[in-house]
Amino acid sequence: MATNESPLFWPAYIKDKVLYVLDETLIPTKVKYIPVKNTKEAVKVIREMKTRAFGQFLVVLNTFLVELKRNKLKGQSLVQAVEKIAQALNASRPTFPFADVTSIVVGWTHKAFKEDVDISSYLEKNIEGFIQGIRYRRLERVAKIAALTRDGDSVLTHCNVSGELAMAAALCQKEKKAVKFFATETRPYFQGAKLTAWELNQVGTQVTLVADNAIASLMKERLVNRVIIGSDRSCANGDIANKIGSYQIAVCAKEFGIPLCVLTQPSNTIKQGKDIPIELRDPKELLSYEGKKIYSPGVKGFYPGFDVVPHELITQSIAIKAGA
Amino acid sequence: MATNESPLFWPAYIKDKVLYVLDETLIPTKVKYIPVKNTKEAVKVIREMKTRAFGQFLVVLNTFLVELKRNKLKGQSLVQAVEKIAQALNASRPTFPFADVTSIVVGWTHKAFKEDVDISSYLEKNIEGFIQGIRYRRLERVAKIAALTRDGDSVLTHCNVSGELAMAAALCQKEKKAVKFFATETRPYFQGAKLTAWELNQVGTQVTLVADNAIASLMKERLVNRVIIGSDRSCANGDIANKIGSYQIAVCAKEFGIPLCVLTQPSNTIKQGKDIPIELRDPKELLSYEGKKIYSPGVKGFYPGFDVVPHELITQSIAIKAGA
Numbered sequence: 318m319a320t321n322e323s324p325l326f327w328p329a330y331i332k333d334k335v336l337y338v339l340d341e342t343l344i345p346t347k348v349k350y351i352p353v354k355n356t357k358e359a360v361k362v363i364r365e366m367k368t369r370a371f372g373q374f375l376v377v378l379n380t381f382l383v384e385l386k387r388n389k390l391k392g393q394s395l396v397q398a399v400e401k402i403a404q405a406l407n408a409s410r411p412t413f414p415f416a417d418v419t420s421i422v423v424g425w426t427h428k429a430f431k432e433d434v435d436i437s438s439y440l441e442k443n444i445e446g447f448i449q450g451i452r453y454r455r456l457e458r459v460a461k462i463a464a465l466t467r468d469g470d471s472v473l474t475h476c477n478v479s480g481e482l483a484m485a486a487a488l489c490q491k492e493k494k495a496v497k498f499f500a501t502e503t504r505p506y507f508q509g510a511k512l513t514a515w516e517l518n519q520v521g522t523q524v525t526l527v528a529d530n531a532i533a534s535l536m537k538e539r540l541v542n543r544v545i546i547g548s549d550r551s552c553a554n555g556d557i558a559n560k561i562g563s564y565q566i567a568v569c570a571k572e573f574g575i576p577l578c579v580l581t582q583p584s585n586t587i588k589q590g591k592d593i594p595i596e597l598r599d600p601k602e603l604l605s606y607e608g609k610k611i612y613s614p615g616v617k618g619f620y621p622g623f624d625v626v627p628h629e630l631i632t633q634s635i636a637i638k639a640g641a
Numbered sequence: 642m643a644t645n646e647s648p649l650f651w652p653a654y655i656k657d658k659v660l661y662v663l664d665e666t667l668i669p670t671k672v673k674y675i676p677v678k679n680t681k682e683a684v685k686v687i688r689e690m691k692t693r694a695f696g697q698f699l700v701v702l703n704t705f706l707v708e709l710k711r712n713k714l715k716g717q718s719l720v721q722a723v724e725k726i727a728q729a730l731n732a733s734r735p736t737f738p739f740a741d742v743t744s745i746v747v748g749w750t751h752k753a754f755k756e757d758v759d760i761s762s763y764l765e766k767n768i769e770g771f772i773q774g775i776r777y778r779r780l781e782r783v784a785k786i787a788a789l790t791r792d793g794d795s796v797l798t799h800c801n802v803s804g805e806l807a808m809a810a811a812l813c814q815k816e817k818k819a820v821k822f823f824a825t826e827t828r829p830y831f832q833g834a835k836l837t838a839w840e841l842n843q844v845g846t847q848v849t850l851v852a853d854n855a856i857a858s859l860m861k862e863r864l865v866n867r868v869i870i871g872s873d874r875s876c877a878n879g880d881i882a883n884k885i886g887s888y889q890i891a892v893c894a895k896e897f898g899i900p901l902c903v904l905t906q907p908s909n910t911i912k913q914g915k916d917i918p919i920e921l922r923d924p925k926e927l928l929s930y931e932g933k934k935i936y937s938p939g940v941k942g943f944y945p946g947f948d949v950v951p952h953e954l955i956t957q958s959i960a961i962k963a964g965a
Contacts (some may be wrong), residue, residue: 345937475854499943502927504828504852507935514940525941528828528927529854530799530886534948537888562854564861565893572892603826603852606930611831613669616838617849619823624858 323516324348326455326480328368329375334386336379340367341477341508345515354387356380356402363409366506370413370547371479374451377406377418378444385437395436399426411594412558412623413549417584421447454637455481458580461635462545463488465578466496471541473499473532476560477508478547478580483516490522497523499541503560504529505603505620529562536573544570544577548626551581555628556590561621567630576632583636590625598622647840648672650779650804652696653703658710660703664691665801665832669839678711680704680726687733690830694737694871695803698775701730701742702768709761719760723750735918736882736947737873741908745771778961779805782904785959786869787812789902790820795865797823797856800884801832802871802904807840814846821847823865827884828853829927829944853886860897868894868901872950875905879952880914885945891954900956907960914949922946 328339336359337350351367353359359380362368368376381402390398403419422444429439462485466472474482482498489496498517503509510526517524527535535541544566548557557563557579570577587593600618605611612618652663660683661674675691677683683704686692692700705726714722727743746768753763786809790796798806806822813820822841827833834850841848851859859865868890872881881887881903894901911917924942929935936942 501854502828504826504854510936510940515937518937518939523941525943526924526927526936527943528885529852530825530828530884530889531943531945531948533888533892534885534945537948540943560854561852561858564857565854565889568857568893568896569889572896600850603850612834612850613839613842615842616834617847619849619851619855619864621855621858624855624861 323480323483323519325372325477325512325516326484327375327452328372328479329379331379331382331386334383336376336383338362338368338376339372341369341372341512342367342506344511353380354383356384356405359383360405360409363406369508370477370549371455373410373413373415374418375448377415378422378448380406381422382441382444385441389437391436392430396426396430399423399440410596412596414582414584414586417586451637458635458637459484460488462580463492465545465633465635466494466543468494468496470494470496470543471499472496473501473535473541473544473566474513475501475509475546475562475566476503477512477516478545480516481547481580482513482545483520483522486517486522487520490520497525499525499527499535501529501532501562501566502526503562505606508560532566532569533572536569536575542575544575545580546577547580548582549623550587550593551583552587552589552593553585554589555631555634556593556625557581557628557631557634558590558593558595558623558625561624563626564624567626571630577626577630578633578635579626579631581634581636583634583638590627593623593625595624596622647804647807647843649696649801649836649840650808651699651776652692652803653699655703655706655710658707660700660707662686662692662700663696665693665696665836666691666830668835677704678707680708680729683707684729684733687730693832694801694873695779697734697737697739698742699772701739702746702772704730705746706765706768709765713761715760716754720750720754723747723764734920736920738906738908738910741910775961782959782961783808784812786904787816789869789957789959790818790867792818792820794818794820794867795823796820797825797859797865797868797890798837799825799833799870799886799890800827801836801840802869804840805871805904806837806869807844807846810841810846811844814844821849823849823851823859825853825856825886825890826850827886829930832884856890856893857896860893860899866899868899869904870901871904872906873947874911874917875907876911876913876917877909878913879955879958880917880949881905881952881955881958882914882917882919882947882949885948887950888948891950894956895954901950901954902957902959903950903955905958905960907958907962914951917947917949919948920946
């Protein structure tokens with residue numbers, strides 16, 4: 318599978334004490350990686366959405382590794398440093414559950430300190446193992462997505478699920494299942510158009526781009542028979558937060574009786590959807606295109622980055638337990 | 642009211658035998674009119690969406706006037722010329738009911754020919770009267786929209802209803818009713834962002850732009866309590882066609898119990914929504930932004946220009962009978 322791996326499936330890696338983060342905003346024009354040497358730079362790539370979704374998870378874990386490799390602290394000062402890194406990462410963006418991930422690393426740090434083992438090597442070993450475990454389970458999930466889709470399916474997706482859909486599409490091809498995709502363009506960042514359509518097209522799968530406003534029309538005409546989306550956050554009751562637009566897709570899927578499958582990372586830290594903090598992005602991102610201002614002065618913009626899909630609207634989830 | 646009239650309310654006029662058509666694609670950057678001297682040029686401005694919605698209606702009627710003023714045909718050759726103009730206009734775009742309008746002019750032509758009155762002056766008088774009648778009824782509808790909205794309302798709209806909403810907003814201001822608006826940007830032509838947000842802002846009304854994918858989120862958060870949209874075509878059973886995206890707004894409005902008001906031009910020429918021919922626009926319009934190609938080669942686009950809102954989802958219509 319590695320040969321068919323989408324760059325979006327594994328958008329960050331460490332080489333020579335530097336973390337390289339795929340700049341998703343340059344795709345499909347360029348596949349370029351941003352060097353990240355410390356927590357501050359990591360927060361910047363997250364906040365500016367150079368990386369997003371699963372990329373954030375990888376960047377968070379790898380930021381600890383980079384800091385450990387570059388700063389040879391020990392004992393109490395290392396514990397404090399780890400806590401500071403965690404705080405900075407947690408404060409980068411509100412909706413993705415950064416604290417769910419960083420608290421694991423902080424927990425390991427305290428454990429190592431208490432048990433008087435070498436904190437640095439203990440953390441490196443654990444974090445690397447954790448990353449590899451997630452990698453293994455993501456590959457398993459790719460296989461589950463492929464198993465879910467049937468010959469002749471037409472799948473609607475929204476935003477970008479970080480390589481998993483493209484790799485599942487490649488698996489379907491191997492199994493001679495004809496599966497095609499409709500991708501919403503996903504305003505204002507166009508992740509559907511720039512990332513999803515690009516990576517599905519890269520693996521040779523038929524993908525058709527539609528505007529975010531074409532959902533009911535597509536479903537009414539039975540041009541899609543299945544929806545698969547990702548999620549940025551899950552609640553104990555099964556509600557999920559995902560890229561703004563997921564909710565209206567879910568409402569329409571219910572109206573037209575089309576099954577909605579969500580790729581989740583279950584978590585119990587938040588009870589229900591209404592408690593998820595929804596990030597309000599800078600309206601400038603909506604009022605401009607590639608840096609160019611496109612609308613009248615005086616017009617306001619409102620751009621929540623996510624919305625919440627209540628669990629009642631979700632037909633099926635395919636879970637990876639991030640904290641496990 | 643004339644001083645507060647949005648250019649979009651009356652986007653075409655004749656001066657010195659030339660029809661001037663507002664180039665809606667240049668707004669908000671420029672308010673510029675395209676000179677149209679014959680049917681061929683009229684079809685071009687319609688097909689290229691330089692004008693749209695109500696503008697198409699005005700262009701159609703005025704095209705007959707321009708042709709009558711410029712070509713001094715009489716008798717049978719004039720009848721044939723009028724029929725040819727009607728055919729060309731009818732074939733310009735599929736969804737708007739061009740034939741509903743042109744057939745009236747063709748009917749007048751046959752009547753004048755049979756009754757042996759001067760066809761040209763009979764047509765000019767009738768068409769001009771027809772246009773003024775529609776103008777009067779549109780102003781009436783503006784007042785009805787203003788009467789419908791209540792102090793404190795937050796109205797969601799989609800695409801652009803050709804000046805009526807901005808003028809209704811101005812009336813509400815006069816009556817000291819605080820009404821604010823959310824406009825969808827309306828991909829791919831951005832009519833909501835470029836036209837609706839612009840004209841509402843011009844009359845000093847608060848307008849906030851959202852992406853087309855923010856509908857369910859806005860409604861769930863009760864940030865809007867009313868939806869008002871236009872329509873490009875109506876059916877005998879009350880189904881309407883409007884800019885793609887209207888259907889998903891209607892589905893969400895039902896889900897969240899928010900009233901949906903549609904501005905209609907009732908017609909009995911089509912029985913029900915599924916019989917409305919839906920225009921498929923060139924996918925290039927979706928795959929580019931202001932002429933610049935923005936997505937990967939190999940990615941297809943699907944861009945139906947309209948969708949159909951079934952009458953069951955419409956809470957209220959405010960009608961202008963185009964054929965009356």
